[in-house]
Amino acid sequence: MAANPENLHYTKDHEWILVAGETGTIGITHFAQNQLGDIVHVQLPRVGDSFSANDSFGEIESVKTFSELFIPVSGEVIEVNEALGETPEAVNNAPYGDGWMIKIKISNASELDRLLNSTEYEDFTASQGED
Amino acid sequence: MAEPSEEFTVSPNGLKTTALNETHRRLGARMIDFGGWEMPVQYPAGTIEEHLAVRRAVGIFDVSHMGELEVRGPQALDLVQHLTCNDASKLADGQIQYSALTLPNGAFVDDILVHRFASDHYFICVNASNTDKDFAWISSNAGGFEAEVANLSQNYSQLAVQGPQALPLLQALTSTALDEIRYYWFSTGTVAETACLITRTGYTGEDGFELYCDPSDTIKLWERILEAGQPYGILPCGLAARNTLRLEAKMALYGHEIDDQITVLEADLGWICKLDKPEFIGRDRLIAQRAEGVKRRLAGFEVIDKGIARDHYPVIIDDQEAGFVTSGSPAPYLKKNIGLAMLPIDKTAIGTRFQIDVRGRRLTAEVVATPFYRRPR
Numbered sequence: 001m002a003a004n005p006e007n008l009h010y011t012k013d014h015e016w017i018l019v020a021g022e023t024g025t026i027g028i029t030h031f032a033q034n035q036l037g038d039i040v041h042v043q044l045p046r047v048g049d050s051f052s053a054n055d056s057f058g059e060i061e062s063v064k065t066f067s068e069l070f071i072p073v074s075g076e077v078i079e080v081n082e083a084l085g086e087t088p089e090a091v092n093n094a095p096y097g098d099g100w101m102i103k104i105k106i107s108n109a110s111e112l113d114r115l116l117n118s119t120e121y122e123d124f125t126a127s128q129g130e131d
Numbered sequence: 132m133a134e135p136s137e138e139f140t141v142s143p144n145g146l147k148t149t150a151l152n153e154t155h156r157r158l159g160a161r162m163i164d165f166g167g168w169e170m171p172v173q174y175p176a177g178t179i180e181e182h183l184a185v186r187r188a189v190g191i192f193d194v195s196h197m198g199e200l201e202v203r204g205p206q207a208l209d210l211v212q213h214l215t216c217n218d219a220s221k222l223a224d225g226q227i228q229y230s231a232l233t234l235p236n237g238a239f240v241d242d243i244l245v246h247r248f249a250s251d252h253y254f255i256c257v258n259a260s261n262t263d264k265d266f267a268w269i270s271s272n273a274g275g276f277e278a279e280v281a282n283l284s285q286n287y288s289q290l291a292v293q294g295p296q297a298l299p300l301l302q303a304l305t306s307t308a309l310d311e312i313r314y315y316w317f318s319t320g321t322v323a324e325t326a327c328l329i330t331r332t333g334y335t336g337e338d339g340f341e342l343y344c345d346p347s348d349t350i351k352l353w354e355r356i357l358e359a360g361q362p363y364g365i366l367p368c369g370l371a372a373r374n375t376l377r378l379e380a381k382m383a384l385y386g387h388e389i390d391d392q393i394t395v396l397e398a399d400l401g402w403i404c405k406l407d408k409p410e411f412i413g414r415d416r417l418i419a420q421r422a423e424g425v426k427r428r429l430a431g432f433e434v435i436d437k438g439i440a441r442d443h444y445p446v447i448i449d450d451q452e453a454g455f456v457t458s459g460s461p462a463p464y465l466k467k468n469i470g471l472a473m474l475p476i477d478k479t480a481i482g483t484r485f486q487i488d489v490r491g492r493r494l495t496a497e498v499v500a501t502p503f504y505r506r507p508r
Contacts, residue, residue, distance in 0.1 A: 034161075037172075037371060038179045040461045041439065061439055063178045063461050064371045066490075092177070 003122075004029060005096055009112055010121035013054075013070040016096065019112065024075060027100045028060065028091065031125045036062040039088040044101055050076045053111050057102065060091070073111040075104030139285060142169050149195035150288050150349035158367055165370055166260035168196040173369040181372035182463040185335050186504075189294035190368040191356055194334075194341070195349065198262025199287045200255045200269065204278035207251045214272060214412060215245065216395055218405040222247035227315045227332060230403055232265060233413035237394035237420060241265050242383055244332060246317055254328075256289075256341075258385050272412070288349035292356060293339030293376075295506070296363040301340055304359055305329075309340070323355035334373060336380025337506050378469065379462050381431060381502035387442060387457040388429055388471055396420055397473070399429040427454065430479040431501035434459075434468040436494040440487040446472055447486040447493060453478070456487060462503060469503050470496070 008016040014032035018025040033039065043059040051057050051071045058069040080102050084090060091099035106112075116124060139147045146169035155162065160171035171193065173181065184190045202210055211219045217230035226247055232240035241261040246254040257265045266282040273280050292301055302309050307320035307329060317330035328343035344352055357365060374384070383389045388398055395404045395417060406418055434440050439461055446454035459470030478485060483498040 038177045038463075041437075063375060063463065064172070066439070066441075 004031075004118045006118045008096070008118065009072065009115035010118065010124075011070065011072045011115055012124060014125075015070060015072050017072045017112075017115070019106070022106055022109075023078070024073065024104045024106045025100050026057075026072065026102050026104065027095055028069070029121070029125075030095050031128075032067075033092045033095045033099070036060065036065060036067060038063050039091045042084045042088050042091065042101065044080050044084070045077050047077050047080060050074075050107075051104075053108075053114075069101065071104070072115055073104075073109075074107045076107065077102050078105050079103035144169070147196070149193055150346045151193045151195065151353055154350055154353060155193065155367075160367070160369060163370070165196065168259055170196060171367070171369040173371045174367050176366050178369070178371040178375065179463045181366050181368040182375050184364060184366040185294045185337055185368060185372065185376055186464045187294070188364040189292060189296040189300055189339075189360055190335075190366050190372070191353065191360065192291040192293070192368050192373055193288075193349075193353070194291050194373075195288040195346070196259035197289050198257040198259060198265065198282070198284040199289075199343070200257060200262075200266055201281045201283050202253045202255065202269070202278055203281075204251055204276075206277040207253050210269075210273055210276040210278045210280075211245060211253050211255075212408065212411060213276070214269060215243070216405065216408075216411055216413065216417070217245070217403045218408050219245055219247065219253070224249055225316050225318065227317055227330060228403075229315075231389070231395060231400070232268060233395060233411065233417075234391055235413055235416065236391075237396070237413040237416035238391050239385065239389040239393065239395070239398070240268050240391070241385055242389055242400075244330075246330065261385060286345070287343045288346045288352075289341060289343050290349070290353060290356065291333055291335075291339065291341045292360075293333045293335040293337045295338060296360075296365075297337070297339040300356070300360050300363050300365065304355060312340075314338075323352055323359075325352045325355075327352070334380075334382055335376040336382070336502065336504055337376075374458075375460055375463055378458055378460055378471070379464060379502070379504040381471065384458060393429075393473065394420060394425075396425045397428055425476055427473050428476050428479050429457065429471055430474050430498045431503060432470055432472055432485075432496040433499050433503075434470070434487070434494055434496050435484070438489050438492065438494045439468045440470045440489055440494060440496060444490075445488045446474060447488055448475070448478060452488075453485070459487075465503055467503075469499075471501075472496075474498070 041061040056068045155171040159175040163172045215230045244256040304323045325348040333339040440459035444456045454474045486493045
């Protein structure tokens, strides 16, 4: 079972964010892709769209279900992973790598303090149960 | 006649379990609650790979949650005829027909497979979610017929082996000549040293067999088939793949295409509805409906816009809710998004376009011919 990378922040909605300076790269966790099953479609916003923390920024669909995507912190979209249009399965195969979804310019770095670290996220998912 | 055995085993969370519960977990399956049963929804390979394995090679499903009922006695056929819309008098020993237990309103108690062992012995496979209901329904309607009804579900496990390689795979495990069992016929025999009812049926649209065995033999039978299937690329398959496969093959699922409000004619199952049978529950209503003309009917569709229409989403025509999706999903083999919908009868012609409300967005869909997939012969 892949461990959740320690250098990421996590949310209880199972998104992760990688912070590099003012830029945040966002995706969903291994736990989330496992719950959803085979991903068939990812609906992403456009470059320039702005969101407040916990806003829905898109939607992800698997064969059997769908889920909204919630942004961990406020920001403006500066890049979108267009490759997911052709290969949505990258979210299943590499949720922390090629399965990344959007990059944002973080507008309020203090919001990161509200997020979970990898240990806290692991405890959280353990309490959810793997089933 | 077999005596019903012990109560079903129940998991710590109160769900019924099949003999393969531990086996599924060991294989890494994700387990879900399906109608009170703890069942595998998918294994690590994932739904799409499982679906493709069945279309291209072979897959194995644990369907032990399905129910098995028996009707026996001098008037067994008369009782079956009274309760069902298809004509069971056409069956020969060893033959099977798809049928339905019908209500007075012409709608469904359940869809079923009727197997004839002999003129006084019928074996009926019913849906897992309806087993108790079906048994109660048959029992309460059996008064006045010289026939006994039994619920033997606890006496059987059931495995489905489906795909173009199902026959060669299983043939190596049995001396029964499987190619002599025609589609919708059955035999009794031994598979991997396990006594089985071997039926050439399935819920996938592929060739294949369903094997009914004693629960104590289930693990051995499953493991022997999985082992023998490795060179064929066999995959264990869960309920998610079972659903996408049956949808591509346009097969009904209770609670979706059929229920206690949708009639046999509205469900586009006129081919199992033998109105020239002298009598059966719901016959009067169905004859009247056929004379009036059905006002709504099930039709297959493809989603034209980018998106997936899902179960129970509303159908919108001329800005008004005019019907509903009964089942909708991506189709892994066809690589389209498809579904079945209950539509006004004048909107069921192939090529007709309509809209589906997908969580607030309107997607265009088009009526297409069904089944969406037909296996090569």
